[in-house]
Amino acid sequence: MDETLVFPIAIIIFVLIIIAKGVRIVPQSDLYVVERLGKFKKILHGGFHVIIPIVDQVRSKLTSREQLVDIAKQSVITKDNVNISIDGIVFCKVDDAKEATYNVVNFKNAIANLAMTTLRAEIGGMDLDDTLSNRESLNAKLQTELGSAAANWGIKVTRVEISDISVPAEIERAMNMQMEAEREKRAIETKARADKEAVIRSAEAFKQEEVLKAEAIERMADAKRYEQEQIAAGQKQAMVLINESMAQNEKAAEFLLAKDRVAAFKALAESESNDKMILPYDVTQMIGSTSVLGDAFFKGVSNGNTNNNAS
Template sequence: MIIDESLVFAIAIIIFALIIVLKGVRIVPQSDLYIVERLGKFNKVLHGGFHLIIPVVDSIRNVLTSREQLVDIEKQSVITKDNVNISIDGIVFCKVDDAQEATYNVVDFKNAIANLAMTTLRSEIGGMDLDDTLSNRETLNAKLQSELGSAAANWGIKVTRVEISDISVPAEIERAMNMQMEAEREKRAIETKARADKEAVIRKAEGFRQEEFLKAEAIERMADAKRYEQEQVAAGQMEAMRLINESMSYNKDGAEFLLAKDRVAAFKSLAESPSNDKMILPYDVTQMIGSTSVLGDAFFKGVSNENTNNA
């Protein structure tokens, strides 16, 4: 079977055209960034979606991702300001902010960030004491992020966060630190107890003073109340005497009425008494008995004086 040369040439042209078309079509995933060069020179950055490029003339120089990436800081030995050798490692979180600069301004931005982080870490910890290094981890993270962010900005990389994941100290230093912490806790406990005892003494003295003050105030108020009561009673008695005197000036029998009233009240109280050793006599009888007793006393007194004179 003889194949026509023109047909073969046409098929070859069609296949070549298909290859050229396929080479010119680029479908970029959403989070990827394609760096396109035209004849060896930067042309543009392809973001997620469907794109067409010129085959042979255009080529894909680099593929980056816009997602946040992790750069591990390998564990390394660092000497603090007070000459303590510690081991430290960490993680740097970053993302591509400018794909062109990340491609052309640095060979490998991850490796560059890792090495820069180790250098910066040595420099920062070298100016800090061990206690500051262990207690001010947040400050150290902020300083590292600031230093790395300034340098990585020239590479089109944004440093979003830096975390110191582990700080290890030698065993003998750890034992000394534990002893120091225990001594510090005991010291704080003693100081707290001393403050509590002092506060208790102060509160007790304050309570006693307040109690005595309240007692004195109560005594003073009771005295005032008693004085007021006496003044009111005296005023009432004085007013009663004034009224009695005023009444007696108009009626001379008023005094007899008052005495009779008091005698009636006294006899009533005596009569209501449960005692059996009592005898109630009329008022006239008592007057007679009184008069008789007076005459008897006078008689016996006269007899006694006469016997004395005769002797």
């Protein structure tokens, strides 16, 4: 190669390298922190960018997507002195690339360690039962504590999840026994409440039955009294009418007596007795008259005999 061409080719290669160093194509989800002569200059977002080669340099490349930070499983002692193992996950994203670059060396490592210390502090102030039952409350407390600290690093903590809480085997057996005892207790209480409710309902039913019986007796008494009052009123009215009829007609009493005789003869005729003899009303009158005349005749004869003997 001709020595006269070496220099121009070198210059062309140098220019191409400079151009390549000055062109930056940033992916959509990435953030590039650019420094100029060692001092922060700007942040490059997704797209095509041109920087000054050698003068400007990309200090760090971050992503704006949500990231996961694992909380390593660790042993924690609760307020009631139970040693448990717990781990979790922190969801976060870069909110300010400049602060995430210059305010902390490694924000993921910082968040993981902060989450571990915060978790120990929170679990240390809670009983085992509260730790197991109030997981959502624990997640909210961790998110608040981590969020306030991570905000200084340009990181936004979006969510914290406690993924696993493990208790020792003997504690687990004791918890299972306690759970069975609680179930039996609730079953006994439920049965007792059911029996009590049944007794109350039976008593209420008996009470209602007795009340209804008393009301029925009272209504029957009222009905009977009303019936007797109406009968008495009817008899009273009948007596008034009979008295008025007898005052107006002398034969009214005879009519009533004849009506009663007819009813008596009818009842006697319908009787199944064999020791009876039924005579018309006229015959009975005649028999009565004959008996009267016979008595008078016999009295007269006896008087005559007495006078003859005396003379």
